[in-house]
Amino acid sequence: MSLGDQWRQVRPPVLGVHLDSAACSRQSLETIRAVAQHAEHEAQIGGYVAQEAATPVLDAGRAAVRQLTGMPEAQVQFTTGAADALRTLLQGWPADAGRTIACLPGEFGPNLMLMHHFGFTPVWLPVDGDGRADLEGIEVFLRREKIDLVHVTALGSHRGTVQPAAEMVAMARAAGIPVVVDSAQALGHIDCTHGADAMYAPSRKWLAGPRGVGVLAINPSLAHLIPQWAGHVEAHVAGWVGLSVAVGRHLAAGPEQVQGALAERGRSARKILGELKDWRVVEAVDEPSAITTIEPVGDIDVVAVRAGLIEEHAIVTTAAETMRAPFVMTKPVLRISPHVDGTDEELELLAKALAPLRRA
Numbered sequence: 001m002s003l004g005d006q007w008r009q010v011r012p013p014v015l016g017v018h019l020d021s022a023a024c025s026r027q028s029l030e031t032i033r034a035v036a037q038h039a040e041h042e043a044q045i046g047g048y049v050a051q052e053a054a055t056p057v058l059d060a061g062r063a064a065v066r067q068l069t070g071m072p073e074a075q076v077q078f079t080t081g082a083a084d085a086l087r088t089l090l091q092g093w094p095a096d097a098g099r100t101i102a103c104l105p106g107e108f109g110p111n112l113m114l115m116h117h118f119g120f121t122p123v124w125l126p127v128d129g130d131g132r133a134d135l136e137g138i139e140v141f142l143r144r145e146k147i148d149l150v151h152v153t154a155l156g157s158h159r160g161t162v163q164p165a166a167e168m169v170a171m172a173r174a175a176g177i178p179v180v181v182d183s184a185q186a187l188g189h190i191d192c193t194h195g196a197d198a199m200y201a202p203s204r205k206w207l208a209g210p211r212g213v214g215v216l217a218i219n220p221s222l223a224h225l226i227p228q229w230a231g232h233v234e235a236h237v238a239g240w241v242g243l244s245v246a247v248g249r250h251l252a253a254g255p256e257q258v259q260g261a262l263a264e265r266g267r268s269a270r271k272i273l274g275e276l277k278d279w280r281v282v283e284a285v286d287e288p289s290a291i292t293t294i295e296p297v298g299d300i301d302v303v304a305v306r307a308g309l310i311e312e313h314a315i316v317t318t319a320a321e322t323m324r325a326p327f328v329m330t331k332p333v334l335r336i337s338p339h340v341d342g343t344d345e346e347l348e349l350l351a352k353a354l355a356p357l358r359r360a
């Protein structure tokens, strides 16, 4: 059985067409039941006792994250999501340390707002015309400028361009600068063995875990940023259990197989949607990710299109507005992000639903 068929078989049947894994993937029945079972256990033996009883599952989840990220030494902490992890890291930055943070110009808007909130000044790493890291330029830049922290978003929310994150991390380390990777769109999607000092991701995107939880993996080099009490605040422990199950299943499915299947889905989407007259596919056809974005050529309201696709066709996509990457996006794009169970037929349905807009 193909990976896509296996993936579909262990999930509730989809109603309509789901092309929105970059926002929130469909959870497996096993994950959904693990969350419900933990909640039931809490009611039976008490929430804190149930949490203790779940220790082996949670430890297995943390171990799976270490394995998936190639960070055997990392302390893995559950969070409420990616923004929560970044907040924890920036909040813990020593008061007397410098706060110049180097990012790619396509940095995620909400991350930039957090950086500003904690007094960091972003400076832009050099990129090529597609917004991809210019490695030679970056090597020179990191040697020349005084940078206190490098923040790499390995794969953006606004575009399916895969950044050479491992190479960027190696350059930051060679320059003696701590480096953090936002793997929100990367974990469970592309290779995430970046070798960074810390990485974080939510559960609900490509790992297909529950909403409202995530992980922060932090190596001993930056562990001092994490306050002692972290991990002892009130949390959705049932969600941690679900995330642990989901990441375990991802490892069992084979991260490389999933990566290959997702890249193949992205290629199909770009080929099929590349036929549309009133939209331009932003990524190169062979970009190895399952995120495709299309930009209207003329005057099309992307937010209205996204709503119309749901209402009239039950096709779920994302309207990605410019705040997602305020320094590179000039207009909103429609984001299409199938998981491994996606089919060409579904993409054809989307193309057909978009085509009549030509006459509008």
Ligand SMILES: *Cc1c(COP(=O)(O)O)cnc(C)c1O
Pocket: 080, 081, 082, 083, 084, 108, 111, 153, 155, 156, 157, 182, 184, 185, 201, 202, 214
């Ligand atoms: C979704 C996303 C985030 C934010 O994740 P939350 O869990 O909603 O905080 C951060 N960075 C990128 C690149 C994202 O796509």
